[in-house]
C-alpha cells in the first residue's frame with residue numbers, strides 16, 4: 001500500500017544556487033514586510049480594523065499585520081465552510097487528490113519564500129524551516145496514498161447480500177495549530193480534512209499568521225473551491241471557545257498546550273443548541289520528554305543526541321528532551337560530554353537569517369517564562385552551562401544545562417518549552433524508567449544503551465507515543481515514525497497515517513437484499 005511513497009528531501013544550502021535562492025527569498029520577505037493581510041472567508045478577502053501584529057523573534061521588528069477575526073466573522077466562516085461542504089463532500093476523491101497534487105507542486109515552487117517567511121516569523125534556521133516544509137509535503141503525499149485506499153471502503157466477508165462499507169466525510173472542521181510548526185502542522189490538518197471531503201476553518205497561532213496566510217493562499221491557487229479552506233486568525237481567548245462551541249463545527253483538530261487542549265476537549269463535549277452530532281476532537285499536546293542513558297551507552301553519541309534534542313530550535317519542539325536521566329556511574333562523564341557539545345552550539349547562536357545552530361525563542365512571553373525557569377533552576381540545581389538571557393535585539397536565551405536536579409524539582413516536571421535541560425541521576429535502569437514515566441505526559445522518549453535486556457524492558461515499560469533507541473528524541477519522519485502522544489500529551493492520533501484520516505470520516509455500512 002505504501003508503494004510509491006518517498007519522503008521529501010531537504011535542500012542542501014551549501015549548494016551556491018540554493019543559498020542564492022534563499023537570499024533572494026529574504027529580499028522578497030523584506031519587500032513584503034509590514035504588509036497587512038486579510039481574512040479569507042468563502043473565497044472573500046476581508047480586512048478588519050483590528051489587527052494581530054506579527055513580530056520577528058530574531059529582531060523584534062514587525063513582520064506584518066494580520067486581520068483579527070471577530071465572533072461574527074467566525075460565524076460567517078463556519079457557515080461558508082458548511083455551505084461549501086454540500087458540494088465538496090460529493091466531489092470525487094480523484095478530484096480532491098488533484099487539488100492536493102497541485103498544492104504539492106505549488107509548495108515546491110514557492111519553497112524558498114515559504115522557508116524564508118518561516119525563518120523570519122518563527123526564528124527557525126534555514127534547515128529547520130526547510131525540514132518543516134518537507135514534513136508538510138510528506139503529509140500531503142501520504143494522505144493521497146491513504147485516501148486512495150480508503151476510497152475502496154472496508155473489506156468485508158462474502159455474503160448473499162450486496163454489502164459495502166464506505167468512508168464518508170463528516171462536515172466542517174476547525175484547525176488550531178501552534179506557532180512552532182506553523183506550516184507543516186496547519187497544512188497537515190487542513191489537507192487531512194479536505195482530502196477526506198470535509199471543509200476547514202483555519203485559526204493559526206497569533207505568533208505565526210503570515211506563514212499560515214501564505215499556505216492558505218496556495219490552497220486557493222491549487223483550485224480548492226471557495227469556502228473549502230478558510231482563514232480566520234484571531235485571539236484564542238476571544239474566538240477560541242466560540243469556534244469550538246459553534247453548532248456547525250463537526251470536529252476540532254488541535255495541537256498546542258495541554259491547558260488549551262483540555263479546554264477545547266471540554267468545550268467540544270458540551271452540546272450547543274442546534275448541534276446534531278458528537279464533536280470529534282484530535283488534541284496533540286505538550287511533553288516533558290526524557291532521554292535515559294545507561295552505563296553501557298556510547299557517551300559521546302548520547303551527549304550529542306541529548307544536546308540536539310534539547311537545544312535544536314531552542315528546545316521549542318514538543319518532542320524536545322528536557323530531562324536527561326543518567327545512571328550514577330556515568331553521570332559526571334555524561335554531564336561533561338553534554339556541556340562540551342552544547343558549548344559548541346552556544347557559540348553559534350544568532351538570527352535565523354544567519355542560519356546558525358541556535359536562534360531566538362518565539363516571543364516576549366516565552367522569553368520571560370523561560371527566564372523564570374532558569375532562575376528556578378539556579379535554586380533547584382547547578383547550572384553548568386548557559387543561564388544567561390538577553391532580549392535587547394531579539395528574544396535570545398543561552399542553551400542552559402542544569403545538573404544535580406532531583407526528580408521532584410519543578411524543572412524536572414513542568415514543560416518549559418525552551419532551551420533548558422535538567423540532568424537527573426538514577427541508581428538503576430529500573431529507577432531511570434520510573435523517573436521517566438513519572439510525568440503526566442507521554443510524548444517522546446529515548447534510551448542510549450547497548451544492553452539488549454534494557455532495550456526490551458524499555459520497549460514495554462517506557463510509556464510514550466514515540467520511543468527511540470540510540471537516537472535523539474526529535475525529528476520524527478512521516479511514515480517512518482508516526483507521531484502522537486500518550487496520556488496528557490494527547491489523543492495519540494499519529495499524523496501521516498491512514499488511521500489519522502479516519503478521525504475525519506464516518507464509516508457507512510450499506511446492505512442491499514438482492515432477492516427483493
Ligand SMILES: NC(=O)c1ccc[n+]([C@@H]2O[C@H](COP(=O)([O-])OP(=O)(O)OC[C@H]3O[C@@H](n4cnc5c(N)ncnc54)[C@H](O)[C@@H]3O)[C@@H](O)[C@H]2O)c1
Pocket residue numbers: 176177178179180181203204205206234235236237239240241244255256257258260261263264284285286287317318319415417443484485489490
Ligand atoms: N504533540 C504535538 O504534536 C505538538 C506539536 C507542536 C507543539 N505542541 C505543543 O504546543 C505548545 C506550544 O504551542 P502554543 O504556545 O502555540 O500552544 P497554545 O496552546 O498556547 O496555542 C495553540 C493554539 O491554540 C489557540 N488557542 C489558544 N486558546 C484557545 C482557546 N481557548 N480555544 C481555541 N484555541 C485556542 C492558539 O491561538 C494557538 O493557535 C507546547 O505545549 C508544545 O508541546 C505539541
Ligand SMILES: N[C@@H](CCC=O)C(=O)O
Pocket residue numbers: 180181316317318319473474475476477483
Ligand atoms: N514531530 C516533531 C515535533 C513536533 C512538535 O513540536 C518531532 O518529531 O520533532
